[in-house]
Amino acid sequence: MTRKSRRLWLVCACVLGLGAAAGLTLNAFSSNIVFFMAPSQVRAHPPGADRTIRLGGMVVAGSVTRTHEGETPIAQFDVTDGQAAVRVRYAGILPDLFREGQSVVAVGTVGPNGAFTASEVLAKHDETYMPKEVAEALRASGKWDPKYGKAPDAASWDTMTVKDARHDLAAARGPKDGQAE
Amino acid sequence: MSASQTLAARTGSLFHRFANPGRFLRLGARLQPWLTWPALALTLIGVIWGLFLSPADWQQGDSVRIMYVHVPAAWLASSGYMALAVCSVLSLVWRHPLADLAAVEIGPVGAAITAVCLATGSLWGKPMWGTWWVWDARLTSVLVLFFLYLGHIALIRAFDEPQRGYRAAAILALAGAVDLPIIKFSVQWWNTLHQPDSITLTGAPTMSTTMLWPLLICTLGFTLGFGAIVVARLRAAVMESRARALLSARRGGASS
Amino acid sequence: MTHLPYIAGAYGLAAMVALWFGIGATLRLRRARTRLAAVEAARTRGGGDA
Known part of the structure; x- marks a missing residue:
């Protein structure tokens, strides 16, 4: 048992030492990375x-x-x-x-x-992934214009389905469509 | 007293040596169908969902579908190496023979999935970023992981006496595990061309759920598939080594 | 579908790797099982000590 625990501590110490060395190196070179x-x-x-x-x-x-x-x-x-x-x-x-x-x-x-x-x-590319319809719905509702930067808080749109988005878009364009018809 | 203890430890490890692989064969045989069939079903569902049912991205168009292969592959590249590191600790500290065999079998599968991760990333990078490859921190650290896998594969097979190969490869795998946090946090620590993680523990995923679901299903399917292949290879390896041991025991018995 | 060649390349590559390793593991497992069975059968027939 003692041999096993000695080996365990040795392995732990080596991993810690190596990790610290790698961390310091990366920190030192971080401007180059x-x-x-x-x-x-x-x-x-x-x-x-x-x-x-x-x-x-x-x-x-x-x-x-x-x-x-x-x-x-x-x-x-x-x-x-x-x-x-x-x-x-x-x-x-x-x-x-x-x-x-x-x-x-x-x-x-x-x-x-x-x-x-x-x-x-x-x-x-940024970490935002959204369907075209959702992006259009956000734009139509004035919540986001991709020209001026990142998408709004993900919680506000990430459960919006394409169907919801189409519905929102239709609602936003509703009056105009009504006039056209 | 210490002599008796080491003797006990030795008999223990001897018991370990012969009893455990047999138990593993029984366990593996029972586990295998529960890995293989769900893996096939989930991967099929995930790929069809991702390729044909999920929406295209508003910017990336359909090339977002490469993500359903790339992200699971990236996750498995790191997880596979983590498994290799765990096997190495088991091997170095407890001298667990099954851990050595597992390390031999995980290596090539992990290297292949890392290659898939790199290649699919490249296939996405060309149309989206405008380049096949850049030397940013994320891409470089994953390439290093790929070379670590290759080094492990070569080292573990490099010695005539397998035990020495196991030992050397285990040390390499453990040392290389330093690369895992670098891969994970590279996109936060340094600015990279690669985008940060969309799925985090702290915030809402910055990904539409219509894309998140197929991604999660693909990831689960790929992971089970990786497990199924590794378990199958490991079972085969245990059977091979047992057959070899029986043959050599017979020859040894005949000569003595 | 936009970017079809890239998507096809990515999925094709992944499928090839999966097939190669999946089929390889299946065949190897089958071979190992039959070989082990043959060796064990030979041992019991040979009457070697257990």
Whole structure:
């Protein structure tokens, strides 16, 4: 029995020691593990012009302009974390999920004027999963406009079925439909 | 006194060695149908529900359906490794022979489900994020888990004397268990491209129940299926080792 | 259905892995059972000590 308990304590001690070592290491390197920098961090500590960084944040509603340079589409938009905004310029095709109010991660460099030139733009999905009808019902009732950020508290919509949502939508559009008919 | 104690412990472990696998075979044979058939039924229901009956996501469209495979696979990748770590403690501390056999059998199944998790995530990432792969904390830590599985599979089979392989692999599995909390909390500790968990213990799930139900059923089905495959492999392994022991005992008996 | 190739790929891969391991485990279990039965039968016939 003593041998077993000695082995047990040894295993516990090793796991604890290893866990502590891993925790300290991760803590020490946590700035390198971060996948992207927020606009306020970029503003506060602008990286060198030759350093490629990843900038993450929400696309500001109404800030997107799309033009063309020959064949390549050029998109410009502001990325914000609520405290600061950075103007991003990207030449290329944006991912499907890109829209105003969406979180994105742009890979690129910060120019001397503070503008960000992206070589790649990734859309960051959030943890919200809802059917199209529910999203439309929330929008119609004025509870949520996806252009201005995250969905409202999940408890207010996550049990709403597609049928409920259609019903709500029909009710919201009711008077208009009545006039049309 | 200590001598008699170790002798007692030894006889105990000897008893352990021969009695327990037999009991496991009886238990496993009774357990097997209760794992296999519900697993098949629940997975079938969950997949049909997820593929054809649940709604498409307002942003992701139909690619949200990849979640019904990806999330259960991710859950099993971590749970399978947790099971491996538990087997390792049983093996290192109590020298439980069944735990060693279980570790041998869990490894490949866990590695395969981790590969499924990575591949389905990639298949979702390409159309949604716009990339197959990024080196963010969540994806990297799961890739590390996959390599830990591969290392375990290789190490446990690397020695001529199986006991040494069991010991080395158990130490690797335990050390690698550090990766599990890193995977779980990576999306909270660091900002990642991967989205945070939708289902938490503290808050309402940020997922419509019309998608949550098929997801839960798929997860339960996959988990039972994982259990069924591991139990079947373990039963086979116990039978194989028993047949081997009988054969060698016969040969040993003939020679002595 | 949007993104059909990706969805089909994900489900196809999962199904292939499940089938491979499921069938593999079933066959292995069957083989082990018959082999163990054969060895045990040989032992009782051989009259070795239990």
